[in-house]
Amino acid sequence: MRKGKTVTPPLPAPPSSRYRFFCWAVAFLAVAQLLVGLDYINIWPSAEAELIWSGVQTAPATTWVSAFMSTIPAESPYWLLAYRVPSLIFYLLGIALFFLWGKALFGNRSVELTLLVGAASLLLPVLAKTASLDIWRFGLELGFWLSLLHFTKTPTRKWLVRSSILGALAILVGCWASLVLFVIWQVAYFRILVAENEGLKKQIGKPFVIIYLVFGLSLLLNWALGYHGSLGDYFYFNFLNLGHLKFFFYALLGIAPFIGFTLAALRDLFYKVKRGEELSQLLLIGLLGSFLTLSLVFPFLLIFLTAKQLENYFKVPNYPWQDWVKAGQVLHIILVFFLVALTLLGGFIQFQNDGFRAVLGCSAAYWMFSFVGVIGLYGNRRDYVLGGMTLAGLIALLFFWIQVYPFIHLQRNWPQRLQTQIEKTLPGTKEIGLNESDPLTLPLAPYFQRAGYQLRNTTEVAPNSESLTIRKLEPNDSISEPRIEISGWPWLWSEERWGGF
Numbered sequence: 101m102r103k104g105k106t107v108t109p110p111l112p113a114p115p116s117s118r119y120r121f122f123c124w125a126v127a128f129l130a131v132a133q134l135l136v137g138l139d140y141i142n143i144w145p146s147a148e149a150e151l152i153w154s155g156v157q158t159a160p161a162t163t164w165v166s167a168f169m170s171t172i173p174a175e176s177p178y179w180l181l182a183y184r185v186p187s188l189i190f191y192l193l194g195i196a197l198f199f200l201w202g203k204a205l206f207g208n209r210s211v212e213l214t215l216l217v218g219a220a221s222l223l224l225p226v227l228a229k230t231a232s233l234d235i236w237r238f239g240l241e242l243g244f245w246l247s248l249l250h251f252t253k254t255p256t257r258k259w260l261v262r263s264s265i266l267g268a269l270a271i272l273v274g275c276w277a278s279l280v281l282f283v284i285w286q287v288a289y290f291r292i293l294v295a296e297n298e299g300l301k302k303q304i305g306k307p308f309v310i311i312y313l314v315f316g317l318s319l320l321l322n323w324a325l326g327y328h329g330s331l332g333d334y335f336y337f338n339f340l341n342l343g344h345l346k347f348f349f350y351a352l353l354g355i356a357p358f359i360g361f362t363l364a365a366l367r368d369l370f371y372k373v374k375r376g377e378e379l380s381q382l383l384l385i386g387l388l389g390s391f392l393t394l395s396l397v398f399p400f401l402l403i404f405l406t407a408k409q410l411e412n413y414f415k416v417p418n419y420p421w422q423d424w425v426k427a428g429q430v431l432h433i434i435l436v437f438f439l440v441a442l443t444l445l446g447g448f449i450q451f452q453n454d455g456f457r458a459v460l461g462c463s464a465a466y467w468m469f470s471f472v473g474v475i476g477l478y479g480n481r482r483d484y485v486l487g488g489m490t491l492a493g494l495i496a497l498l499f500f501w502i503q504v505y506p507f508i509h510l511q512r513n514w515p516q517r518l519q520t521q522i523e524k525t526l527p528g529t530k531e532i533g534l535n536e537s538d539p540l541t542l543p544l545a546p547y548f549q550r551a552g553y554q555l556r557n558t559t560e561v562a563p564n565s566e567s568l569t570i571r572k573l574e575p576n577d578s579i580s581e582p583r584i585e586i587s588g589w590p591w592l593w594s595e596e597r598w599g600g601f
Contacts, residue, residue: 129495141229147232147233150333161327163329165334183231193243195215213410217358224354224400225497230336237396240266241274245285248285252293285389357432365409414482426474430474433470473492515547519548530554532569534558534571544570558571582600
């Protein structure tokens, strides 16, 4: 080789047609899973019930969110779909921004694998089907985080505007939680990045100044408009109520199909942070800030780290965390096997033969595809690992909404059954009394409001005999005999009883 002549490294091989088909198939199934049941799944207690009730009630709006939701026609036959579509839009917005902006930061392959792993996760896609502000906040905060990283690399006006807009919108939704998150990110990124780039010192604070200014103006505007309510009731994960251990557990459970790679990712992250790798430090700051404020960016960053380990497992020679991956995945399929057996037994007891077959299809799909992934680990087959683990979560979740949930809906449709029972046995009822502070009873309110009943809080005295008070019955409730009684599942488990007095 002559002196001075450079050798151009070979370009990476383009993705095969089979891999591209797999990506498109996963995208189609993921979108289908998100759309199934949006128009008929009963209102979930807590955040979704609070948000929908704030939109359908006739009282003046107490927050800008309730004022916005009240513009949705509650009389429409697809009213539940209309209330849940905004969450779906914000979720897809965050995913789309990660796809568009993440490539320049992390590489095409890392972004693609992250989206595949995310499609197989069991937390974010489920929350995206609910009308809650958690997922609104997620899409905006993820977009802000990506634009902020771009701004720290190239502090141009374009990225300043993008980060400022997304951050301002995120702080309007997340309020104090997003404010704390952004302060953590600002301080931590300033300490790490400015030391290596003096030119960034004057630029990095600009988007945050704009965001904090918008937040302060929004507080004054809400006060002027009379919006004195709190948005905290519209979140399933409200950082003011703590619950961090539960949040961490849900985040790990949501990525169960790839749990071995997640454990390896956490081990690898702390190893690289100690060595001073910049990307690992940026990711650790993102994780800590989002975890402390209970932002759904946290489980998404876990998904991203997991995808990076999935990529490195077959790419890096002498990959150092093979034992972590294999031990986690083998333990996973063993635990799943016993859980499947218990689930099948419960499905047969609760729903008899048809329910048993539905649960069997969902559970068997999850376990068999997970088993294929483990075979791929020991056989060094990347297609088995990626395909098996991705389809394990995605197909199981899709089968759950298509096959299993219709049987669960027989227990979760207690608001409709209660309404029908009132119309048949107490046709003269015109007013319903509900305890609006009871998160399990509140899902009733929108259904009765749509049915034309006048609603009152149980703290008020019933004016006449045409009024019926509904409350959740305690296990040893024997104070009086209810005129009507109904039982059902507010969540996916735990039967509760309600009585009308």
